[in-house]
Amino acid sequence: MYRFLKDRDGGDLIFKSLLFFSAIFILLLIVAITITLIIQSIPSIKHNGLYLLFGDTWDPVAEKYSILPFIIGTLITSILALLISIPFSLSASLFLGEYLEGKRISKIIKFTIDILAGIPSIIYGFWGLMVLVPLVRALEEFLGIPPLGIGIFTASVLLSIMIIPYTTSIVREVIKLVPQDLKEAAYSLGATRFEVVRDIIIPYTKSGIIAGILLSFGRAFGETMAVTMVIGNANYIPKSLFAPANTMASVIANEFTEATTDIYLSTLISVGLILLIISLIINSVGRYIIGRFYVRG
C-alpha cells in the first residue's frame, strides 16, 4: 500500500471508511437475516416444540404443525433430481472440460447450458405443468397407478433439468484444473481416454465433483416456483414416488399469504429458518471444498 503525504480534503479517509463499512454491512445483513428469522420463529417453537420436526400431521385448522411431511418431500424430490441429473451433468462436464475443450461444438453446448440456466423458474414450472404433467400422466396410466400427473416424480424430473447447468458449470471448471502433464503421462503409458478419465481425472477432481453435487443439492431443495407448480401440494408424508407432496419451500409459497393466525405465520417462518440454516451449512461446506481445490490446483 502507498502512503500518501497529504490527504488534503479528507476524501481518502471518507472513501476508505465507506468501503470498510459497506463490507461490514454485508456481514451484518446475513446476521440480521438469521436473527430476524430466529426471533419470528420463537412463537412457533414455543407452540409446536419438538412436534414441529418429529410429529406427523400438518393441520392448520387444528393448529397442529409438523413439517416432517415437507422435510421428507424435500429430501426425496431433491435427491431423486440429483440422481437423474448426475449422468447428464458429469457427461456434459467431461464433454466441455476434457473431450472437446475449446472446439466449436463445445461452445454450442455451453451456450445451450447457459440458456437453460437463464430460464426463470416460473417458466420451467409453467412448462412442466403443460408438458411434463401430461407425459407423466400417460406414464402412470401405462404403469397402472392413479394418473395424477403431478407429484414428486414430475417435480424431480423438472428439478433435474434445472440443476444440470449449475452442476455442470462447477464440475467443468474443476475438470479443467487437472494438470495436463498428469494426463499426458497416462496417455504415454498407453491409457485410453476412458482410463484417463477413470484413473486420473475422477480421482483428482473427486472432492470438487462432490462439492459441485452438494451445491446443486442446496440449489434443488431451495427451489420454489417450479416445484410448487407440479408437486401437487399435498400435506401428507408421501407414500410413493408418484404421490403428490409438498416441499418446505413450496409450502411457504402456497400458504404464507393465507396464514390467518400468528402461530400459523410464525410456523411458516420457522420453515424458512430451517431452509436458511441448511442452505448456510451446505453452501459453506461446498464453497470451502471448492476453495481448497482452487488453492491446490
Add this chain to the structure above:
Amino acid sequence: MSGDRMEYKGFRRRRLIDKIFKATIYGLSFLLFLPLFLIFGLIIKNGISHISLEFLINNPKPVGEAGGGILNAMVGTLILMITSTIIALPFGVLVGIFLSENSKRKYALVISTIVDVFQGIPSIVIGIVAYIWIVLPLKKFSALSGAVALSFIMLPTIIKSTEETLKMIPYSLKEAAYSVGANYHRTILKVILPASLSGILSGILVSIARISGETAPLLFTAFGSDILEYNILKPMGSLPLLIFNYAKSPYPEWHELAWAASLVLITIVFIFNLIATIGVNRWKIKF
C-alpha cells in the same frame, strides 16, 4: 506368441470400452438440446400468436372477456428492476472494490466466501425477510418490499463481478495514476472504475436478467395487482407473478396469455444476457 494375442485381445476390449464411454458422454451431452428445444419451441409456438400491440398496451381483463394484456405487469417488472438496481448497485460495487483492494488479506477472503454463501440462500427465504422488515411495519404489500428482496438477490452477483473485474486491472494503471499525484479515492473512482466499467456493467446486466424472472420472493412482498400502478408503496404486478396466476387458473384462455407472457419474459432475460456477454466484450478496454 500367445502372450501377444492376449494383449491384443485386451487392447480390443479396452478400446471398445473407450468407444462406448465416449458415445455415452456425447449422447448424454447432446440430449441437453432436447429440453432447450422443447421449452423454447413450445413457448415460441404458443406465445407468438398472442403477441400483438393490444396484448402489450392493455391491462388484464376479467375472465370471459376477450383480449386483455400485460402492460401493468411489464411496467411493474420494469419498476422493480430499476428500484432494486438503485438499491443494490452502489452498495455492491463498494463491497466489490473493498474485496479486490484487500484481496491479499484473510478477512477479505472470509467476506468473499460469505458473499458466495449469501448467493445460496433460497430466494423464498429472502422474500420472508423482506416481508418481516418492510411489509409488516408498513402494514401493506408494496413494490418497495419486493424490490428490496430482489436487491438482496442481485448483491452477490454485482459484488463478485466487480471484484473479479477489478482484480484484472493491471497494477501499472494504478501506479500511473499515483505518479501523477492522484490520491487514493480519485485513482479508484476516476481511473480504475472507468477502466473496469464493462465488466461491472456485465455483472449488473446478468443480475437484472436473473431477478427479472424471480417469482418466489415477490409472492408476499410486491404481491401483484391487476391495475397499472406506478406507486412503489403499493402492491404491484409483474411478469412472473402474472404467469404464475394465469398458469394456476383452470381457464385455457388464460393459459394462452401465460404462454405469451412467458415469451415476453424469456425475451427480456435473453436480451439482458446477450448484451452482458456479447456487447460488453466489445466495449472492453484491452490491456
